[in-house]
Amino acid sequence: MDTRTSLFPSKSDYALVKRTWRGDLLAGITVGIVALPLALGFGISSGAGAEAGLITAIVAGIIAAVFGGSNVQVSGPTGAMVVVLAPIVASHGVPAVILVTLMAGIIVVAAGFLRLGKAVSFIPWPVIEGFTLGIGVIIFLQQIPALTGPGGNLTGHTNVAVSAFLSLIHADPVYLMWAVAAVLIVVACMVGLPRLHKAIPGSLVAVIVVSLLAVLIPNPLANIGALPSTFPAPTVPALNWELTQSLMVPAVAVAALAAIESLLSARVAASMADTGPYDPDRELVGQGLASIGAGLFGGMPATGAIARTAVNVRSGGRTRVAAVFHAVVLLLIVTLFAQPVGFIPLAALSGVLMVTAARMVNVAIAGSILRSTRADALAFVVTAIVTVSFDLIVAVVVGMLLAGVFAIRSYASAAGVHREDHLPGDAEPGDERIALIVIDGPLFFGSADRVLDEIVKTKDVSVVILRLSRLDTVDATGANSLVEIVQRLEARGITVIIKGLREQHLELFTRIGVISALRHENHLVADLDAAIVHARSHICREIAKIA
Structure with missing residues (x-):
C-alpha cells in the first residue's frame, strides 16, 4: 500500500x-x-x-x-x-x-x-x-x-x-x-x-x-x-x-x-x-x-x-x-x-x-x-x-x-586470457607439459567465443590449469564456453584442472555443467599450489608409463 x-x-x-x-x-x-x-x-x-x-x-x-x-x-x-x-x-x-x-x-x-x-x-x-x-x-x-x-x-x-x-x-x-x-x-x-x-x-x-x-x-x-x-x-x-x-x-x-x-x-x-x-x-x-x-x-x-x-x-x-x-x-x-x-x-x-x-x-x-x-x-x-x-x-x-x-564490444575486449610463462616456484621436470592459463575480466556472450578459441588451440601439453580467481562477471554463455573448453581439451587427452572458482559463480557453473564436465571432482581446487601439485602428479604418471 x-x-x-x-x-x-x-x-x-x-x-x-x-x-x-x-x-x-x-x-x-x-x-x-x-x-x-x-x-x-x-x-x-x-x-x-x-x-x-x-x-x-x-x-x-x-x-x-x-x-x-x-x-x-x-x-x-x-x-x-x-x-x-x-x-x-x-x-x-x-x-x-x-x-x-x-x-x-x-x-x-x-x-x-x-x-x-x-x-x-x-x-x-x-x-x-x-x-x-x-x-x-x-x-x-x-x-x-x-x-x-x-x-x-x-x-x-x-x-x-x-x-x-x-x-x-x-x-x-x-x-x-x-x-x-x-x-x-x-x-x-x-x-x-x-x-x-x-x-x-x-x-x-x-x-x-x-x-x-x-x-x-x-x-x-x-x-x-x-x-x-x-x-x-x-x-x-x-x-x-x-x-x-x-x-x-x-x-x-x-x-x-x-x-x-x-x-x-x-x-x-x-x-x-x-x-x-x-x-x-x-x-x-x-x-x-x-x-x-x-x-x-x-x-x-x-x-x-x-x-x-x-x-x-x-x-x-x-x-x-x-x-x-x-x-x-x-x-x-x-x-x-x-x-x-x-x-x-x-x-x-x-x-x-x-x-x-x-x-x-x-x-x-x-x-x-x-x-x-x-x-x-x-x-x-x-x-x-x-x-x-x-x-x-x-x-x-x-x-x-x-x-x-559498441559498449558490448568494449566490455568484451576487457576479457583477458593468457598463458603464464612458467609455473610459480622452483621448476621441476615435466613442467613444460603443464599450461597455467589465466582468465580475467568478464566472461559473457560477447567474449566467450574469443576465450574459447584461444584456450582450445593450446598444444603440446598434458595438463591445463584454468585459473579463474580473477574472473569477473559470468553469464550462461560464458559458463557454457568453459564446458566446451573442458570437453574439447579432455577429448584430446588433456587433463583440465579448475583453480580459484569464486563462490558467486559456483551455483551457475554447477547448473550449466562446468563442474560435471571435469574428469574428477578433485580437479576443482581452491589453491594454486594444490593445483600445481596435482598437475605434476599427472605428469609423473605419464612419464612413468613412457618409461
Whole structure:
C-alpha cells in the first residue's frame, strides 16, 4: 500500500509553500508569459491548431503539477511531440490526435504503476543529445513552409527536409519577404532584449511587436484566426475500433516520447537548484494523467518541457504552485484576450519556434561528444540523422542499439586470457607439459567465443590449469564456453584442472555443467599450489608409463 500511495499527491508536496509562495507566483507569471507563444506555435505546427496547444498547456500544466513527481516541472506541448504528431494528423486527421492522446496517456500511467521510471537512465548521453539535435533541426525545418505562403505545407511530403526544400522552390516571393521580415524582428527581440535585462520576455515582446506592425501596416501575412473565449467542456471521443487499432503503434511512440522527455526534463530540473528530489515513477503517472486530461478537453499529448521548467527554476519557482499558476495565467489570457491573440501572425510564431529550435542545438556539447570516442560520436551523429530522416522513436532505438553494440564490444575486449610463462616456484621436470592459463575480466556472450578459441588451440601439453580467481562477471554463455573448453581439451587427452572458482559463480557453473564436465571432482581446487601439485602428479604418471 505504501508503494502505491507514493505515486499520488500528499500534503508534503506543499510543505514549503508558506515560505516560497511569493517566488512561486512570480515564477508562474513569468513561465505563463513565456509559454503562451510556445503553446500557440506548437499547437499550430502539429496540425492540431492553436486552441489545442493552449488547452494542453492549461489542463496538462495543472494536472502534471499536482500529480507529477517533480516539484518544479512545467508540462505542456513541446517541439518533440509536434514532430511525432504532424505525421499522425497528415495520415488520420486532427480528430485522431485526441484518441492518440488518451491512448498514450493510459500507457504512460501504466508505465508509472509498473515502476518503469528509471528506465530512461539506460539511454546513453550521446543518444539523448543526438535525439535533441535532430528534434531541433526538424522543428526549424517545419517552420519554412509556413513562411513561403499562407497555405503552409502544400507539397504533400511528410519528410520535413523535402517539404522545406520544395516549399522554398515554389514560394510566393512577396509573402516570403514579409514572413522573413517578421522572423527577423522576432529573432532580434528574442536574442537582444534578454541581454538588456534577463527578466524581459523576449518571445512575448517579439510577438506583440510583430502583431502591432501587422495591424498597422497592410500585409499578406496569415494570422492565427478566431479563438474561443470560453474554455471547452470535457468530452469522451467516440471509439472507433478500426481507427484505434491503426493508431496503436503511434500511441506507443507518443507514450515513449512523453515518458523519455518528461523524465529527462525532471532529472535536469533536479540538478538546477535545491528543489527536492523527484520520483520518476510518480512523474510518469502525473504525465500520463495530464495527457488524458488534455485529450478529454480536446488537447494534445503533454510532456515535461525543459525550456519552461528551466525558466520556472531560474525565476524562483520552488513548489508545484508555480506550475499551477502558470496554467492559471494562460487560462486568464484565453478568457480575457482571445480576440487580440487571434491577430498574431503565424510568421511570428514560426520565428519563435525557429529561435527555440536553434537553442536546442548546443554546439559546445556536440563538439565535446564528437571529440570523445568514435563509438559515442557515431551514436550521436546516427541518432541525429535518423531522427531527421525517419522517426524519433526509431532514432532512439537505433542510437541505443548502436551504443549497446559498441559498449558490448568494449566490455568484451576487457576479457583477458593468457598463458603464464612458467609455473610459480622452483621448476621441476615435466613442467613444460603443464599450461597455467589465466582468465580475467568478464566472461559473457560477447567474449566467450574469443576465450574459447584461444584456450582450445593450446598444444603440446598434458595438463591445463584454468585459473579463474580473477574472473569477473559470468553469464550462461560464458559458463557454457568453459564446458566446451573442458570437453574439447579432455577429448584430446588433456587433463583440465579448475583453480580459484569464486563462490558467486559456483551455483551457475554447477547448473550449466562446468563442474560435471571435469574428469574428477578433485580437479576443482581452491589453491594454486594444490593445483600445481596435482598437475605434476599427472605428469609423473605419464612419464612413468613412457618409461
